[in-house]
Amino acid sequence: MGTPPGTPSIVTYEDVVLGYGEGVVLSGVDLQIRAGSYLGIVGPNGSGKTTFLRSVLGFLRPISGRIRRPSGRRIRIGYVPQRQSLDPIFPLRVRDVAVMGLYREIGFMRRVQARHRRRVEEALEFVGMRELAEASYRDLSGGQQQRTLIARALASEPDLLVLDEPTNGMDLVGERNIMGLVDRLHAQGDRTVLMVSHRLHVVCRHVHDLALISEGKMVHGSMEEMFTSERLSALYGIPVRVGRLEGERVLFAESGGEVTGR
Amino acid sequence: MLDGLLFPFESMDRNILAMIMIAVMSAYLGVYIVCKRIVFVGVSLAEISALGIGFAFYATDWAVALGFEPHAWEEQAPLILSVLFTLVGVVLFSVHHSGKRVTQESLIGVGYAIAAGLAVLFIWQSAEGKEKLNHLVAGDVILTTEAQFIVLSITFVVLGVLHLLFSKEILFSALDKDSAQSFALPARLFDLFLYLSIGIAVAVSLRTGSILLVVGFMIVPPVTGLLLVNRFGHVQLVAIAVGVSACVLAAPATFYNPASGLWYDPPGGLPMSPTVVAVQAVFLVAAWIASRWSWTRRALLRGLGLTTGIAVVLCSVSLSHLLLGTQLVGESPLATALDRKFEQTEHDRTLDHLESMLHSSNRSERIEAIHLLVAWDDPHAADLLIKALQDEDPAVQGETITALGESKGSRAAWALETYLETRFPSADLVLQVAEALGQLGSPEAVHTLIHLLEESALPPFIRLQATKRLEALVGESYDLRDEHGWRDWWEENHKHLRWDDEKNRFFVHRSGQEKGR
Structure with a gap:
């Protein structure tokens, strides 16, 4: 079930070419991130996912083409980086990390006020971290750290929640819990969620729309359109089978298949 | 009562105040340096700053040799060049290098080694090179001039106020630049400001203290703080307390002469910078022990609070002395000792200069030195005159x-x-x-x-x-x-x-x- 075509777009890519300096990483990107959509960006390592992510966050200007955002108001982006990007040596409490999502709103030279604290508490409550609000971020498990970062993004009440490899390095339980939380985030309040991952077997069970990045190109559509053996075999360069197991999407690489194109 | 409380620092002058200011600013910034894992950057910036100072000394000598009148800028040149060199270092180190053959860290290491080597060469070549080198590498804050003190104070006050105003944004940018930027904060600007703060603080501090002193303050107190407490702001407070306490505790050792058994006998005391670092090391070991037994942790934190409180009183007294031009308490043995050390240093410089004149190939210069030695009523002058009989x-x-x-x-x-x-x-x-x-x-x-x-x-x-x-x-x-x-x-x-x-x-x-x- 993809996002209905009539839904307004919050970010629109029109024939965008992305890269660094003269080097093109992605070209011909035409994509609409519609309000309330649940979009997964998937591709092998080094395919250009991070480059695309940086352009969504506004860190990277397109070499050519156009990235349009709604006029009149600024899109609030709640970015959840890979948890490894936060150095645990920084001595911070869970609450200290979460409140950072409100710094822009609090403003320069101003202190955190009670209403800001309330919002942080609500965000921590939503991700199930309120009990650990006073704990040191560095003492948390990987899943708890990821929840803290999600709470930080949530506290800013974002229009678009961007998650970068949210289950990276997690065990099965951690992965299931985090993805369950992301599902809830999307379902409650109909938030727009964009998730970047190289773990298609995880993403495929949750997102509604999928963009596949491979060899400098992006193709996208609803899960039904994109989650096919042909497309995925072409993406990974090996025979990939897809199917359903007890209603859940599954995929696996055929054993003994010949690697093509990569 | 006050006399007793403040003993032996009945009235500190700008030297001790300067050291405490360096301790506060370096320890504060040092927490960022340690947490951002850029200790090597901090050390390299210190060496690059030293290179600026060394180059200024060398250039001044050349300018004088070429007939320029140096007085107008010889005081300012080391500070200006030190800041400029450091800022160039900040820019070079903050530009991410993505080469596959050479890592960013190795480039910083190259910067450190080259800067350290050239700094030594430049300073060695300059007039009174050995003395300057000694001061820069392991010296103390004993020769803080009024101008240096004013520059130090203004710089640190400005940096301190900016850091207070933007503390939360600077912390967020230091922790996670990309996220801060995604939340619409000018994270690159704040990150650059942090690097610039470090560079400027190092450069200004080095005109007063030594490399060892500044680097010591930047690294050891923050690590001690990280061992003792779990919140960023608290770590900064503990780091500052450790730095300030090290100053307070090391200063008497600097002024105790074991040979004479006398206090306030500076020429025989321990060198200040290594002594400060040694005291910091004691705190670090204590913190390591305290991190394992909570009751020792509390005791250590209370001790730090006490010494910092004493330092605050000392600073207040000293500051009032400097600002009002009055001494709240009686004649200061420490101030007297510092004066004596200053005079001693001037005296040693004069002696070295006259001795070098006596070894000149120019007969007139040697005779001039003899006349100056006669005019200089000093016991060491007689020694040089006796040596001159060997001419x-x-x-x-x-x-x-x-x-x-x-x-x-x-x-x-x-x-x-x-x-x-x-x-x-x-x-x-x-x-x-x-x-x-x-x-x-x-x-x-x-x-x-x-x-x-x-x-x-x-x-x-x-x-x-x-x-x-x-x-x-x-x-x-x-x-x-x-x-x-x-x-x-x-x-x-x-x-x-x-x-x-x-x-x-x-x-x-x-x-x-x-x-x-």
Whole structure:
């Protein structure tokens, strides 16, 4: 079930070419991130996912083409980086990390006020971290750290929640819990969620729309359109089978298949 | 009461205040440095800053050699170049290098090694190079000038206020630049500001303290703080407390002279920077132990609070002294000691300079040095004059002999007698020695002249001069042809010769009677 075509777009890519300096990483990107959509960006390592992510966050200007955002108001982006990007040596409490999502709103030279604290508490409550609000971020498990970062993004009440490899390095339980939380985030309040991952077997069970990045190109559509053996075999360069197991999407690489194109 | 509380720092002056300011700012910024894992960047920036200072010294010497008048900018040049070099270093280190053959870390290491090497070379080549190098590497804050203190104060106040105003944004940017940027904060700007703060703080601090002192403050107290507490702000407070406490505890050791057993005897005290770092190391070990037993942690934190409180009182007293120009408490032994050390350093510099003049290839310069040494009423000057007797040039020897006579030094007569015995000088120099010995009130002046008269090959005009000098010295007169007259007189009277300061000559003193009047 993809996002209905009539839904307004919050970010629109029109024939965008992305890269660094003269080097093109992605070209011909035409994509609409519609309000309330649940979009997964998937591709092998080094395919250009991070480059695309940086352009969504506004860190990277397109070499050519156009990235349009709604006029009149600024899109609030709640970015959840890979948890490894936060150095645990920084001595911070869970609450200290979460409140950072409100710094822009609090403003320069101003202190955190009670209403800001309330919002942080609500965000921590939503991700199930309120009990650990006073704990040191560095003492948390990987899943708890990821929840803290999600709470930080949530506290800013974002229009678009961007998650970068949210289950990276997690065990099965951690992965299931985090993805369950992301599902809830999307379902409650109909938030727009964009998730970047190289773990298609995880993403495929949750997102509604999928963009596949491979060899400098992006193709996208609803899960039904994109989650096919042909497309995925072409993406990974090996025979990939897809199917359903007890209603859940599954995929696996055929054993003994010949690697093509990569 | 206050005197007792503040002992031994009854009234600190700008030197100790400067050190405490460096401690506060370095420890505060050091928490960022340690948490961002850019310790090597901090150390390299310190060396690059030192390179700027060294280059300024070297360039100043060159400018002077080329005939430029240096006074207008010689004070400012080291600071300006140090800041400029450091800022270039900040820019170079903050630009991410993505090469596959050479890592960013190795480039920082290259920067460190080259900067350290060139800094030493530049400073070594400059005037008083060894002393400057010693100060820069392991020296202390003892020579903080008023101008340096003002620059340090203004810079740190401005940086401190900016950091207070933007503390949360700077922390977010330091922790997670991309996320901060995604939340619409100018994270790159804040990150650059942090690097610039580090660079400027290092550069300004190095004009007052040494590399060891600044780097020590930047690293050891933050690590101690990280071992003891779990919140960023608290770590910064503990780091500052450790830095300040290290100053307070190290300063007495710096002013205790184990050789003399006296306090406030700076030349014999421990060097300040290594002592401060050693005290910090004690705190670090204590923190490591305390991180394992919570009761020791509380005790250590209370101790830190106490020493920091004392430091705050000291700073208040000192600041009021500086601002109001009054001392709240009595005469300060520490201030006196610091003054003495300052004078001692100036004195050593003068001595080194005069000694280098004595070794000049230019005879006029050597003679000029001798005149300056005579004019300088100092015991060490006499030592140099005695050394100058070894000069190969008779003209210089002559000047030295005269100078020793005028110096009235206690060892001058001995030196002149030794000179006569070992150097076998010409007759005219012997006459000069006799003259000098006479000025020094040594009876050996008389004996030298008599000995000279006994020289058979002595030119007549020298013999005449010696005779006249003898007559003037003792008030006796013998025929020039009487070869034994003076010798007999000497044998009879030399044990009873005494010097008359008023008449500027000897007299024979025998139980109440005088001969030779």
